[in-house]
Amino acid sequence: MKFRYPVATAAEQPLKDHLLEGRLFRTRATVAFLLVLLAIVLLGLRYAFLQVIRYDDFAMRSTSNQVRIVPAPPNRGLIYDRRGRPVAENRPAYRLELVPEKVGNLRETIESLGHIIDLPEDAQATFEAARGRYREFDSIPLKFNLSEDEVARFAVDRHRYPGVEVVPYLSRHYRYGELLTHVLGYVGRIDASDLANVDVGNYRGTTHIGKVGIERYYETQLHGVSGLEKLETNVQGRTLRVLERTAPIHGDDLILSLDVQVQRAAWDALGERPGAVVAIDPTDGSVLALVSKPAFDPNLFVRGISEADYRSILAAPGRPLFNRALLGGYEPGSTVKPFLGLAGLELGVVGVEDRVFSNGQFFLQGSDRPFRDWKRGGHGWVNIYGALEQSVNTYFYELALDLGIDRMHDYLALFGFGQMTGLDLQGENSGILPSRAWKRGRYGLPWYPGETVIAGIGQGFNVVTPVQLANAAATLANGGTRFQPRLLYASKQAAETGTQARKETAPIALRLPVQNPANWAVITEGMRRVVHGAQGTARAIRPDPPLVIAGKSGTAQVVGQAEDEDMDELTAVHLRHHALFIAFAPYGQASIAVAAVVEHGGGGSREAAPVARAVIDAWLEQSR
Amino acid sequence: MRRLLPGWISWPQLDVPLLLGLLALITVGLFVLYSASGGNLDTVYRQAARIAFGLLVLLLFSQVPPHVFRIWTPWLYVLALALVFATWVFGTGRSTSRWLDLGLLRFQPSELMKLAVPMMVAWYLHPRRLPPELRAALAACAILVMPALLIARQPDLGTALLVAASGLFVLFLAGLSRNLILGLVGLAAAAAPALWIVMHDYQRQRVLTFLDPESDPLGSGWNIIQSKIAVGSGGLLGKGWMNGTQSRLEFIPERHTDFILAVFSEEFGLVGVLLLFALYLFIVGRGLYIASLAPGTYGRLLAGSLSLTFFVYVLVNAGMVSGLLPVVGVPLPLVSFGGTSIVTLLAGFGILMSIHGHRYFIR
Numbered sequence: 001m002k003f004r005y006p007v008a009t010a011a012e013q014p015l016k017d018h019l020l021e022g023r024l025f026r027t028r029a030t031v032a033f034l035l036v037l038l039a040i041v042l043l044g045l046r047y048a049f050l051q052v053i054r055y056d057d058f059a060m061r062s063t064s065n066q067v068r069i070v071p072a073p074p075n076r077g078l079i080y081d082r083r084g085r086p087v088a089e090n091r092p093a094y095r096l097e098l099v100p101e102k103v104g105n106l107r108e109t110i111e112s113l114g115h116i117i118d119l120p121e122d123a124q125a126t127f128e129a130a131r132g133r134y135r136e137f138d139s140i141p142l143k144f145n146l147s148e149d150e151v152a153r154f155a156v157d158r159h160r161y162p163g164v165e166v167v168p169y170l171s172r173h174y175r176y177g178e179l180l181t182h183v184l185g186y187v188g189r190i191d192a193s194d195l196a197n198v199d200v201g202n203y204r205g206t207t208h209i210g211k212v213g214i215e216r217y218y219e220t221q222l223h224g225v226s227g228l229e230k231l232e233t234n235v236q237g238r239t240l241r242v243l244e245r246t247a248p249i250h251g252d253d254l255i256l257s258l259d260v261q262v263q264r265a266a267w268d269a270l271g272e273r274p275g276a277v278v279a280i281d282p283t284d285g286s287v288l289a290l291v292s293k294p295a296f297d298p299n300l301f302v303r304g305i306s307e308a309d310y311r312s313i314l315a316a317p318g319r320p321l322f323n324r325a326l327l328g329g330y331e332p333g334s335t336v337k338p339f340l341g342l343a344g345l346e347l348g349v350v351g352v353e354d355r356v357f358s359n360g361q362f363f364l365q366g367s368d369r370p371f372r373d374w375k376r377g378g379h380g381w382v383n384i385y386g387a388l389e390q391s392v393n394t395y396f397y398e399l400a401l402d403l404g405i406d407r408m409h410d411y412l413a414l415f416g417f418g419q420m421t422g423l424d425l426q427g428e429n430s431g432i433l434p435s436r437a438w439k440r441g442r443y444g445l446p447w448y449p450g451e452t453v454i455a456g457i458g459q460g461f462n463v464v465t466p467v468q469l470a471n472a473a474a475t476l477a478n479g480g481t482r483f484q485p486r487l488l489y490a491s492k493q494a495a496e497t498g499t500q501a502r503k504e505t506a507p508i509a510l511r512l513p514v515q516n517p518a519n520w521a522v523i524t525e526g527m528r529r530v531v532h533g534a535q536g537t538a539r540a541i542r543p544d545p546p547l548v549i550a551g552k553s554g555t556a557q558v559v560g561q562a563e564d565e566d567m568d569e570l571t572a573v574h575l576r577h578h579a580l581f582i583a584f585a586p587y588g589q590a591s592i593a594v595a596a597v598v599e600h601g602g603g604g605s606r607e608a609a610p611v612a613r614a615v616i617d618a619w620l621e622q623s624r
Numbered sequence: 625m626r627r628l629l630p631g632w633i634s635w636p637q638l639d640v641p642l643l644l645g646l647l648a649l650i651t652v653g654l655f656v657l658y659s660a661s662g663g664n665l666d667t668v669y670r671q672a673a674r675i676a677f678g679l680l681v682l683l684l685f686s687q688v689p690p691h692v693f694r695i696w697t698p699w700l701y702v703l704a705l706a707l708v709f710a711t712w713v714f715g716t717g718r719s720t721s722r723w724l725d726l727g728l729l730r731f732q733p734s735e736l737m738k739l740a741v742p743m744m745v746a747w748y749l750h751p752r753r754l755p756p757e758l759r760a761a762l763a764a765c766a767i768l769v770m771p772a773l774l775i776a777r778q779p780d781l782g783t784a785l786l787v788a789a790s791g792l793f794v795l796f797l798a799g800l801s802r803n804l805i806l807g808l809v810g811l812a813a814a815a816a817p818a819l820w821i822v823m824h825d826y827q828r829q830r831v832l833t834f835l836d837p838e839s840d841p842l843g844s845g846w847n848i849i850q851s852k853i854a855v856g857s858g859g860l861l862g863k864g865w866m867n868g869t870q871s872r873l874e875f876i877p878e879r880h881t882d883f884i885l886a887v888f889s890e891e892f893g894l895v896g897v898l899l900l901f902a903l904y905l906f907i908v909g910r911g912l913y914i915a916s917l918a919p920g921t922y923g924r925l926l927a928g929s930l931s932l933t934f935f936v937y938v939l940v941n942a943g944m945v946s947g948l949l950p951v952v953g954v955p956l957p958l959v960s961f962g963g964t965s966i967v968t969l970l971a972g973f974g975i976l977m978s979i980h981g982h983r984y985f986i987r
Contacts (some may be wrong), residue, residue, distance in 0.1 A: 018921075021754045025798075028928075029797060048894055051897070059856070061853045193702055314917060391948040
């Protein structure tokens with residue numbers, strides 16, 4: 001045996017003391033047991049520390065481990081026109097989403113995806129910008145509105161892209177494109193500045209938000225309230241079951257007072273010329289049409305507009321992004337005359353039969369600077385009717401001087417000039433209604449009588465917007481009730497389908513003081529003669545009976561032209577005057593009031609009046 | 625109890641308290657395993673089969689007189705050493721060469737070492753005068769360091785640790801002087817930097833992660849964090865059997881093997897954990913008691929070492945699960961699902977019972 005005990009001799013190996021060894025062992029075993037006991041106690045304390053003292057913390061972390069809260073975004077409310085035509089819809093679409101945590105190399109992945117999916121050059125940057133809103137394990141949208149081809153191509157290569165998914169969603173679509181851009185606005189991808197204005201939690205699952213127009217003004221109603229799902233997930237994030245579900249409250253559907261046919265008529269009537277048309281129902285202040293031309297396709301912004309597209313819109317002639325109906329400031333020109341005439345009558349400055357002689361030129365006392373009539377040689381003797389019918393400047397020069405600028409300011413302010421109308425769209429321009437106080441405040445200069453004279457024909461400092469002009473015309477037409485115009489006609493909760501839509505009424509901004517209703521009748525009669533009178537400036541648009549239209553033309557100067565310089569066909573387009581026209585119809589029971597502006601159109605009667613006529617026709621056709 | 629019957633014909637009694645303790649532990653283990661495997665009876669059956677085999681080995685070993693083990697000790701040690709060396713050369717296994725494929729049977733030779741090393745050290749020391757002198761102590765160290773290093777190279781740090789510990793316990797129980805113990809500890813401390821250099825990257829990572837698990841919560845820190853969440857969320861009374869969410873939703877890694885204690889803690893709470901610890905304490909205490917009753921030096925040392933090594937399993941595993949110790953692949957003895965460790969452990973208890981059952985036999 002190789003393994004014999006390596007015990008040599010008794011001399012080398014001292015004898016074993018079994019008793020001593022036994023005692024020694026027992027001592028050691030006892031020590032060992034005590035150490036074991038100590039270790040067990042320490043372990044017990046460790047577990048007690050974790051399970052009792054830190055219980056709350058770990059219990060919470062265990063819960064958040066197992067439960068994933070997923071927002072259930074509400075469907076955005078649809079928008080209809082007053083005849084129930086859908087103007088903003090939600091269409092099923094696909095978007096590409098990416099979970100940063102699950103994707104190895106973000107840059108490479110996005111670059112590689114670019115080969116199968118048409119990503120804009122700035123996709124990387126857009127994605128990085130959006131990333132801040134999300135957590136690492138959230139899905140971040142990379143591209144919206146994938147084409148069918150792209151969805152198919154991705155499906156084939158899907159295995160190559162862990163953490164990238166094609167997700168169905170509802171995409172906003174504006175069926176009428178640029179026709180309604182300046183009314184509806186559009187939704188676009190949420191950015192940091194949008195989030196500052198909303199409840200971030202409510203927008204957790206939302207990708208788009210109203211950027212301008214109705215979409216922005218009624219964002220809260222349209223968006224609805226986000227629901228949520230508490231999901232039990234395992235470690236791979238796979239959903240095992242839904243623990244709790246709070247259904248989202250979908251956004252309200254909105255019905256606009258706008259009539260697409262009337263809108264279209266205005267759009268078409270403007271042709272290729274830049275301009276704006278606003279039509280308001282004088283009986284309730286609802287907006288029937290609101291056109292600003294040129295415009296752009298809002299659907300581009302929903303998808304996420306490319307740098308190139310955006311630049312081309314910016315560079316397009318006529319500034320398509322600019323909403324002329326709300327923001328465009330124009331000299332009112334002669335369209336101010338009916339309101340001044342009414343001021344004269346109501347304030348007792350002139351009588352109906354008071355006549356003024358027009359010889360073509362008007363001079364301030366002690367001045368040799370002529371203020372002209374548009375007709376060489378003048379119009380002869382005219383009273384208020386004739387002054388309106390033929391748009392006699394001299395009559396209104398005299399009237400303006402008799403009223404004085406401050407009374408003019410105060411009376412015109414009743415019609416809403418110089419103030420925002422309060423239309424339900426953001427970013428309205430208040431225009432300018434001058435007065436002595438205004439001029440001193442603005443320029444620190446005194447008021448000159450010559451400025452009163454030209455204010456009598458709506459020139460000088462006066463600036464109005466198309467929506468103001470239309471609202472003032474509506475106020476005139478309904479005998480003195482100024483509404484705060486409204487685009488929203490009714491709204492209804494999507495959840496309660498079948499329920500009656502909630503009617504929205506335009507609030508009344510002001511009931512004008514009426515001294516004598518006859519005075520109002522005089523002015524509207526004067527405006528009737530503008531269209532129907534033998535010498536009416538807009539007699540070219542006279543409709544067939546029985547329709548009767550009341551109107552007033554205006555021409556706004558673009559550049560400081562000498563008064564006697566005639567405009568003609570040879571004048572460069574951009575130097576031509578803006579053509580303005582206000583009208584309401586049917587006469588006596590007006591259901592529509594229109595303001596039309598054709599930029600660089602030239603004479604108001606010739607260029608803007610037919611636009612107003614087309615809008616009136618379309619409306620009456622529709623409401624018949 | 626007192627039996628003075630002769631040799632092989634005898635049917636020495638098993639130690640009933642120890643056996644009951646083991647059976648209780650095994651029963652608890654099977655229930656936890658059922659929950660940890662997500663109600664998979666198949667897993668439980670496989671574990672039960674292994675345990676049955678282990679108990680058979682226990683029964684068999686308990687009937688073999690201690691001196692037979694002693695005589696065969698050197699052979700066993702040489703065989704185990706050769707096999708461990710062989711795994712180094714011909715080993716199979718997922719990522720490491722721990723397993724040896726013997727055609728029908730695959731087993732881990734390092735498991736054999738857990739028995740062979742304490743047996744060999746005890747064999748080496750038993751004829752000598754105790755407490756051992758420096759030379760004997762160094763020789764004993766050589767006996768345990770050689771296989772420990774080979775196993776650490778596999779790499780299986782957990783088993784290497786247990787193997788080394790089992791040898792050192794023999795030395796400690798043999799009465800190694802305090803000065804020598806301190807010297808050995810100092811030597812180990814000095815060797816620590818060297819160990820760091822020898823360690824594999826993943827092992828270093830584990831140590832770093834242990835020091836600061838939150839540094840990489842989704843990577844290597846995940847195990848510790850999720851395990852602590854499971855333990856902590858169990859609270860005082862636990863979430864109840866089969867109701868541990870951390871385990872059911874697969875947040876606990878290796879939940880039916882090395883981290884099964886996390887499942888147990890989550891479902892049975894602090895009360896359950898303390899009862900389980902008490903059970904382990906009872907088993908270790910009973911083992912030490914048996915050792916102190918053993919008449920021979922060999923049996924005494926071996927029995928003591930096996931008991932203490934059994935406890936090291938518990939200590940390292942429970943420490944790891946609660947984030948006290950780095951993640952080392954040491955199972956919770958007799959509870960964790962897993963191959964050869966259960967058989968080895970039960971075989972060890974078989975030897976323990978043999979030592980106890982044959983204590984009145986004349987050698």
